[in-house]
Amino acid sequence: MNDGTLSEPAPAKLNLYLHVTGRRADGYHLLDSLALFVDLGERLQATPAAGLSLAVEGPLAPALSDTADRDNLVLRAAAELQAALWPDRPAGDRPGAALTLTKTIPVAAGLGGGSADAAAALRLLQRLWDRALPADRLADLAAGLGADVPVCLAGLPARMAGIGEILEPAPALPALQLVLVNPGVPVPTGAVFAGLQGRYGTALPLTRPQPSPAALAEALSQRRNDLERPARFLAPAVDRALATLSAQEGCLLARMSGSGATCFGLFAHPPAATRAASAIRAAEPGWWVAASATAATALDGG
Ligand SMILES: C[C@@](CO)(OP(=O)(O)O)[C@H](O)COP(=O)(O)OP(=O)(O)OC[C@H]1O[C@@H](n2ccc(N)nc2=O)[C@H](O)[C@@H]1O
Ligand SMILES: Nc1ncnc2c1ncn2[C@@H]1O[C@H](COP(=O)(O)OP(=O)(O)O)[C@@H](O)[C@H]1O
Numbered sequence: 001m002n003d004g005t006l007s008e009p010a011p012a013k014l015n016l017y018l019h020v021t022g023r024r025a026d027g028y029h030l031l032d033s034l035a036l037f038v039d040l041g042e043r044l045q046a047t048p049a050a051g052l053s054l055a056v057e058g059p060l061a062p063a064l065s066d067t068a069d070r071d072n073l074v075l076r077a078a079a080e081l082q083a084a085l086w087p088d089r090p091a092g093d094r095p096g097a098a099l100t101l102t103k104t105i106p107v108a109a110g111l112g113g114g115s116a117d118a119a120a121a122l123r124l125l126q127r128l129w130d131r132a133l134p135a136d137r138l139a140d141l142a143a144g145l146g147a148d149v150p151v152c153l154a155g156l157p158a159r160m161a162g163i164g165e166i167l168e169p170a171p172a173l174p175a176l177q178l179v180l181v182n183p184g185v186p187v188p189t190g191a192v193f194a195g196l197q198g199r200y201g202t203a204l205p206l207t208r209p210q211p212s213p214a215a216l217a218e219a220l221s222q223r224r225n226d227l228e229r230p231a232r233f234l235a236p237a238v239d240r241a242l243a244t245l246s247a248q249e250g251c252l253l254a255r256m257s258g259s260g261a262t263c264f265g266l267f268a269h270p271p272a273a274t275r276a277a278s279a280i281r282a283a284e285p286g287w288w289v290a291a292s293a294t295a296a297t298a299l300d301g302g
Contacts, residue, residue: 004048006128010120011041012105013112013152014178014257014264017223020196028147028163029193034170036157038178038292042104042113044074044120046128049098052078058102063186073118073145074101080141081122085131095129106288108186110231110258115148122153139165148258157297174213175296177273181245181280182262182288183237192259195230213268217252220266224255231260238263244284248276262288 015033022030042058054075056064069075078097086094099121105113122142126132133141142149147164157170232238238261245254245265250272254265267273270293277291 004128005045006124007043007045008120008124008127009041010044010113010116010152011037011039011155012116012180013037013148014180015110015225017220017255018225018227018258019223020193020226024163029196030162031160031164033160033164034157035151035160036170036173036176036294036297037152037155038180038294040105040180040290040292042117042120043102044117044124045100045102046097046121046124048128049096051092051096052082052099053096054078054099054101056101056103058104060103060106063107064103072101073114073149074099074121077118077121077141077145077149078125080145081125081133084133084137084141085129097125097128106182106184106186106262108188109182109262110187110256110260111180111182111262112148112152112258115146115152118142118145118149119152119155157294170297173294173297174216176213176216176294177267177270178292178294179245179248179251179265179267179273179277179280180257180262180288180290180292181241181264181284183235183241183284184286184288185235185237185261187231187235187238187260189259191234192227192231195233196226213266214252217266220253220255225257227259228256231256235261237261241287244280245276248272248279251276 013035015035018033020029021032054069054072082094105111142153143165150165151158151160154167157173159168159170241263242254245251250267251265256263273291277289281289
């Protein structure tokens with residue numbers, strides 16, 4: 001493209017486990033969670049323009065039809081970045097961008113779609129405007145946009161602590177074959193957290209490294225997603241998604257991601273994941289089903 005258009009991926013996030021370890025005075029919950037990114041996600045494009053605008057397209061764009069453009073995390077991230085980069089210029093004098101978001105992952109689904117989009121906007125617009133915000137200010141801006149935005153900005157497997165603003169190196173991870181299933185029920189994050197009733201435990205670090213999918217599944221089986229119980233109460237379809245994944249041949253572990261309702265199955269081999277995805281698609285034509293893979297990672301995400 002020679003009109004100056006740049007493009008940035010916004011990969012979906014999965015929480016391999018999620019422990020709620022406490023609560024802050026402002027009501028936000030403290031987490032210990034292992035987050036990683038899958039090879040599925042959305043794409044954001046930006047072209048230099050006067051002012052900021054957003055077009056949303058793609059198969060899941062209708063899911064955002066009730067979200068006003070100004071409330072879209074892409075435009076919120078863009079406006080905050082623009083103001084932070086040029087604090088002394090009136091809004092109309094700041095460089096702008098025409099943004100296009102291709103929405104392909106379910107909304108309010110535990111996959112951090114909006115957060116991934118906001119993080120992609122921060123990365124993309126710094127490139128488009130050829131101007132970077134100092135790392136500490138960028139981190140604060142990201143955390144202010146949403147609890148999942150810092151990890152999405154890092155874009156690497158990480159252990160999330162605090163409410164997500166504290167990122168620690170992830171254990172070494174083998175390549176993972178996953179099947180993601182969303183039973184088509186949006187689950188609002190705030191309602192799921194509100195549904196927690198004092199099931200707090202102390203988190204222990206994962207045994208590391210985890211050399212194989214089976215060893216990782218074994219280690220993860222000692223862990224859980226504390227938000228599964230309130231999410232299953234709000235959306236019983238989560239139960240069915242978990243049972244359906246567990247029943248597939250070769251499924252090592254089935255678990256919910258984030259605040260749901262998306263669940264993932266961990267498989268040892270790509271053919272087993274592909275077969276499971278096809279079988280679930282055929283049995284549940286109304287569900288969003290995707291097979292996905294992640295690359296092996298070393299300690300410290302390197
Ligand atoms: C649960 C997680 C795990 O990765 O994933 P998702 O389900 O969103 O994918 C995240 O912590 C979600 O982060 P994010 O989606 O950015 O949450 P926000 O929009 O900031 O929060 C929505 C509401 O959920 C509650 N909330 C959120 C995060 C948190 N650690 N404790 C909370 O109690 C608060 O009531 C907040 O107002
Ligand atoms: N670009 C966006 N993509 C998805 N949701 C967005 C976006 N911008 C704002 N939102 C709002 O954020 C809420 C949470 O969306 P999402 O990030 O998909 O949830 P989750 O983190 O549970 O996967 C939605 O209800 C939606 O109204």
